[in-house]
Amino acid sequence: xxxxxxxxxxxxxxxxxxxxxxxxxxxxxxxxxxxxxxxxxxxxxxxxxxxxxxxxxxxxxxxxxxxxxxxxxxxxxxxxxxxxxxxxxxxxxxxxxxxxxxxxxxxxxxxxxxxxxxxxxxxxxxxxxxxxxxxxxxxxxxxxxxxxxxxxxxxxxxxxxxxxxxxxxxxxxxxxxxxxxxxxxxxxxxxxxxxxxxxxxxxxxxxxxxxxxxxxxxxxxxxxxxxxxxxxxxxxxxxxxxxxxxxxxxxxxxxxxxxxxxxxxxxxxxxxxxxxxxxxxxxxxxxxxxxxxxxxx
Amino acid sequence: xxxxxxxxxxxxxxxxxxxxxxxxxxxxxxxxxxxxxxxxxxxxxxxxxxxxxxxxxxxxxxxxxxxxxxxxxxxxxxxxxxxxxxxxxxxxxxxxxxxxxxxxxxxxxxxxxxxxxxxxxxxxxxxxxxxxxxxxxxxxxxxxxxxxxxxxxxxxxxxxxxxxxxxxxxxxxxxxxxxxxxxxxxxxxxxxxxxxxxxxxxxxxxxxxxxxxxxxxxxxxxxxxxxxxxxxxxxxxxxxxxxxxxxxxxxxxxxxxxxxxxxxxxxxxxxxxxxxxxxxxxxxxxxxxxxxxxxxx
Numbered sequence: 001x002x003x004x005x006x007x008x009x010x011x012x013x014x015x016x017x018x019x020x021x022x023x024x025x026x027x028x029x030x031x032x033x034x035x036x037x038x039x040x041x042x043x044x045x046x047x048x049x050x051x052x053x054x055x056x057x058x059x060x061x062x063x064x065x066x067x068x069x070x071x072x073x074x075x076x077x078x079x080x081x082x083x084x085x086x087x088x089x090x091x092x093x094x095x096x097x098x099x100x101x102x103x104x105x106x107x108x109x110x111x112x113x114x115x116x117x118x119x120x121x122x123x124x125x126x127x128x129x130x131x132x133x134x135x136x137x138x139x140x141x142x143x144x145x146x147x148x149x150x151x152x153x154x155x156x157x158x159x160x161x162x163x164x165x166x167x168x169x170x171x172x173x174x175x176x177x178x179x180x181x182x183x184x185x186x187x188x189x190x191x192x193x194x195x196x197x198x199x200x201x202x203x204x205x206x207x208x209x210x211x212x213x214x215x216x217x218x219x220x221x222x223x224x225x226x227x228x229x230x231x232x233x234x235x236x237x238x239x240x241x242x243x244x245x246x247x248x249x250x251x252x253x254x255x256x257x258x259x260x261x262x263x264x265x266x267x268x269x270x271x272x273x274x275x276x277x278x279x280x281x282x283x284x285x286x287x288x289x290x291x292x293x294x295x296x297x
Numbered sequence: 298x299x300x301x302x303x304x305x306x307x308x309x310x311x312x313x314x315x316x317x318x319x320x321x322x323x324x325x326x327x328x329x330x331x332x333x334x335x336x337x338x339x340x341x342x343x344x345x346x347x348x349x350x351x352x353x354x355x356x357x358x359x360x361x362x363x364x365x366x367x368x369x370x371x372x373x374x375x376x377x378x379x380x381x382x383x384x385x386x387x388x389x390x391x392x393x394x395x396x397x398x399x400x401x402x403x404x405x406x407x408x409x410x411x412x413x414x415x416x417x418x419x420x421x422x423x424x425x426x427x428x429x430x431x432x433x434x435x436x437x438x439x440x441x442x443x444x445x446x447x448x449x450x451x452x453x454x455x456x457x458x459x460x461x462x463x464x465x466x467x468x469x470x471x472x473x474x475x476x477x478x479x480x481x482x483x484x485x486x487x488x489x490x491x492x493x494x495x496x497x498x499x500x501x502x503x504x505x506x507x508x509x510x511x512x513x514x515x516x517x518x519x520x521x522x523x524x525x526x527x528x529x530x531x532x533x534x535x536x537x538x539x540x541x542x543x544x545x546x547x548x549x550x551x552x553x554x555x556x557x558x559x560x561x562x563x564x565x566x567x568x569x570x571x572x573x574x575x576x577x578x579x580x581x582x583x584x585x586x587x588x589x590x591x592x593x594x
Contacts, residue, residue, distance in 0.1 A: 009576050016574030030446040031453035104575065123453065149327040149446035156328035156420065235569050242568055243551045245579040251544040253589065258536055271539055272532050277313030278401065279306050282542040290587040292550065 001105045002090065012105055015112035020234075022054070022111040023221055026136030028122045033144045034168045036076060037204035039119050043079050044207065045214045046117055053079075054110035054118040055087040056103055086110060101245060107135065135237055137230070138220045140164045140213070143182070146174035155185050161197055163220050166213055170201035195223050254285070263288055298402045299387065309402055312409040317531075319351070319408040320518055323433030325419045330441045331465045333373060334501035336416050340376050341504065342511045343414055350376075351407035351415040352384040353400055383407060398542060404432065432534055434527070435517045437461045437510075440479070443471035452482050458494055460517050463510055467498035492520050551582070560585055 001008040029035055039055055046053045055076070079085040090103055103120070110118050120136055141162040143150050153159045165186075167179050182199050198216050202209035224230040257264050267284050270276035276284070286292045298305040326332050336352055343350045352373070376382040387400055400417070407415050417433055438459035440447050450456045462483075464476050479496050495513050499506035521527040554561050564581050567573035573581070583589045 009580075012574045012576045017571050020571060031449040032446075101576075108574075149329075152328040238568050238575070239555060239565050242565060242575050242578045242582070243548060243555065245575060246551065246582040247544055247548040249579055249583060249594070250547055250587065250589075251540060253583075253593065254540045254543065258540065268536050268539060271535050274314050274317060277309045277405075278535070278539050278542060279309045279398075281539045282546055283306075285539070285543040286546060286550075290547065290589075292547075292587075296550065297546070 001109070002102045004102075008105060012108055015108055019108050019111040022115045023117045023138070023217075024107065024120060024136045025117060025217055026120045026122070026139040027142060028139070028162075029142035029168075030144070030150055031123050033142045034204045035121055035123070035142055038142055038166070038168055038202065038210070038213075039121060040076050040079065041202075041204045041207050041210040042119065042214060043076075043085055045210055047079075047082065047084065049214075051116040052084040052114060053086075054107075054113075054115040055085070055121065056106050056110070056118065057087070057089045057121040058103060058123070086113070086115070101248070104135065104241060104245070135241060137224060137233065138163045138217050140166060140217065142166045142168050143178065144169055145172035145178045151178065151181055151185070154182070161186065163195065163197060164213070164216050165197055165199045166209075167199065167201050168204055170203050170209060175201060193229070194227060195220065250290075261289075298406070299399045301399075305402060309405055312405055316405050316408040319412045320414045320435070320514075321404065321408075321417060321433045322414060322514055323417045323419070323436040324439060325436070325459075326439035326465075327441070327447050328420050330439045331501045332418050332420070332439055335439055335463070335465055335499065335507070335510075336418060337373050337376065338499070338501045338504050338507040339416065339511060340373075340382055342507055344376075344379065344381065346511075348413040349381040349411060350383070351404075351410075351412040352382070352418065353403050353407070353415065354384070354386045354418040355400060355420070383410070383412070398545070401432065401538060401542070432538060434521060434530065435460045435514055437463060437514065439463045439465050440475065441466055442469035442475045448475065448478055448482070451479065458483065460492065460494060461510070461513050462494055462496045463506075464496065464498050465501055467500045467506060472498060490526070491524060492517065547587075551586075558586075 001011070027035055027039060036057070039057075043053050043055070076087055079087065088106055090106065107118060107120070139162040141150075141159075141164070143165065145167060150159075154161070165182055167175055167182070169175065179199055179201060186197055186199070200209055200213055200216060202213055204210065221230075224233060254264065258268055259265050264285070267276065267281050267288075271278055271281045283294075283297055286297060287294055298308070324332055324336060333354070336354075340350050340352070373384055376384065385403055387403065404415060404417070436459040438447075438456075438461070440462065442464060447456075451458070462479055464472055464479070466472065476496055476498060483494055483496070497506055497510055497513060499510055501507065518527075521530060551561065555565055556562050561582070564573065564578050564585075568575055568578045580591075580594055583594060584591055
C-alpha cells in the first residue's frame with residue numbers, strides 16, 4: 001500500500017466492511033517530548049488489559065530524523081515479539097495537514113485485523129498536527145515541562161484544544177508550573193461540548209501515570225458513546241476523510257499534469273507572464289478542466 | 298475582498314498586470330516571540346531607506362487572540378499615520394497550511410499599489426507555517442532564546458530550513474546558547490542550494506540588529522536575482538498558488554454540496570454505512586463528479 005500498488009484498492013474494498021471496531025487514538029506533541037516512550041508504556045498497559053494494539057507512527061521523512069526513528073524503534077522494541085502488537089513508521093513528506101492516503105489505508109487494515117486500539121502518532125505542534133483529530137476518536141496532546149512554545153500555541157488559539165493533555169517527564173522541576181499554566185488556559189475557555197479536557201502527568205520511562213492516561217482515554221470513548229456524539233464524530237470524520245482524499249488526489253493530478261496537459265499548461269503560463277490573474281486561473285481550472293458549472297463558483 | 302465580494306474578481310483581473318514589483322517577505326515563529334515588534338522595527342528601517350511597506354498579518358481567529366491582536370495593533374501603531382505603510386490583520390480559520398484566498402488577494406492589491414516590500418506574518422511553528430514560503434521570496438523564522446520546541450522542530454526536520462533565522466530578545470541569558478544550537482543544526486545539513494541561512498540576533502524593542510536583518514533580507518533577494526533563481530522561484534510559487542487555490546476551491550465546493558448534491562450525498566452515505574470504502578469513494582468523486590478519466594487515476 002505504501003508503494004501505491006493498484007492491488008491495495010481491491011484489498012481496501014474487501015476489508016472495509018470489517019472495520020470500525022477499533023478505537024483510534026491520536027497522539028501528538030513537539031519532538032523530544034517522549035511520544036514513543038509514552039506509546040510504549042501505553043502498549044504495556046493495554047496488553048495487561050488484553051487489548052490488541054496497532055501503532056502508526058508518522059515521521060517526517062527528513063535526513064535529520066534517521067536517528068530519531070532508530071531511537072523510537074529501540075524504545076518500542078520490547079513489544080516487537082508480541083503478535084498482538086503491530087507497529088509501523090511512515091513518512092509524511094508531501095502531505096501536509098494530516099495523514100496520508102497510505103496512513104489511512106494502514107489504519108483500515110489494522111482495524112479489520114481485529115485490533116482493539118490504534119495509536120496514531122504525529123510529530124509537531126501546530127494546527128496541522130492536531131488535525132490527526134480528523135480520523136481519531138480521541139486526541140491526546142503530549143507536552144513537556146517548560147515547553148513554552150507549545151503552551152503559547154494553545155494559549156494563542158493557534159492550536160485547538162485536544163481531548164486529553166499529558167505533561168510527560170513529571171519529575172522535571174517545571175512540571176507543576178506547566179500543568180497549572182495549561183489548566184488556567186483551559187479555564188479561560190475553548191472547551192467544546194460537555195467533555196472537560198483532563199491534564200495528566202506521566203513518566204513514560206517508569207510508567208507512572210500511564211494507567212491513568214489509558215483510563216482517561218477509555219473514559220473519553222465512553223463519554224462519546226454516552227452522549228451520542230460517537231456516531232456523529234465518526235460520520236463527520238469519514239466525510240472529511242473522503243473529501244480530503246479526493247481533494248489531495250485532485251491536487252496531485254493537477255501537479256502531475258501542470259506541464260503536460262495543454263489546457264493546464266497554458267493557464268499556468270498565462271499566470272506567469274501576468275496576462276491571466278491567479279483567481280481567473282483558478283476559475284478556468286474548475287470550469288474548463290473539472291467542468292464545474294460557472295454558476296456554482 | 299475579505300467578504301468574498303464578487304467584484305473582487307474583476308479588481309484582481311485589472312490589478313494583476315501591475316503586480317510583481319514588490320518583494321514578498323514571509324515572517325513566521327511561535328506566538329510570543331515578538332513578531333509584531335520585529336515587523337514594527339523593520340518598518341522603521343524600511344521607511345528610513347524610503348521603502349514603501351505593506352504588512353499582512355495572519356492571525357488565527359480564535360476567541361483567545363483578541364488580546365494579542367490588540368497588543369499587536371498597539372505595537373504597530375507608530376506607523377498608523379504613515380501613508381506609505383499599510384497594515385492589515387486577517388484570520389486563517391478554515392484554511393490550514395498556508396495563506397487564504399483573501400490574503401493572496403490583499404498581497405496583489407498591495408503589490409499593485411506600489412509597495413516595495415510586503416511582509417507576510419504568520420503565527421506558529423510547523424511545516425504549515427513555513428509554507429508561507431509558497432508565496433514569499435524570502436522566509437524569515439523568528440525564534441526566542443530557550444524556545445526548545447521550535448529548535449527541536451528544526452532539528453527533527455519537522456520544519457524546513459528558512460532563508461534567514463532571527464533570535465529575538467538578544468539580551469536573554471539563553472540567547473547565545475540558542476544561537477549556537479541553531480548554527481550547529483544548520484551545519485548538520487538541510488541547507489538547500491548555494492544560500493547559507495544566516496542566524497541573527499535582534500532586540501525588536503531597541504531596534505538592535507534590525508538594520509542587519511533588513512540587510513540580510515536584501516542580500517537574499519540579491520542572491521536570488523544573481524543566481525537566476527528568482528524567476529524560477531516566483532514561477533514555482535505562482536504555479537503552487539494557482540493549484541492550491543483551485544484545490545481549496547474544489548474542497549470548499551465538495552463540503553458545500555456534501556449533503557445537497559445527490560451524487561455526493563449518496564457516495565458519502567455509502568461510506569458511513571460501510572458499503573463503500575473511502576478509496577473507492579474518492580475515485581467515484583473524481584470520476585463521477587469531476588469527470589476525470591478513470592485511466593488517469
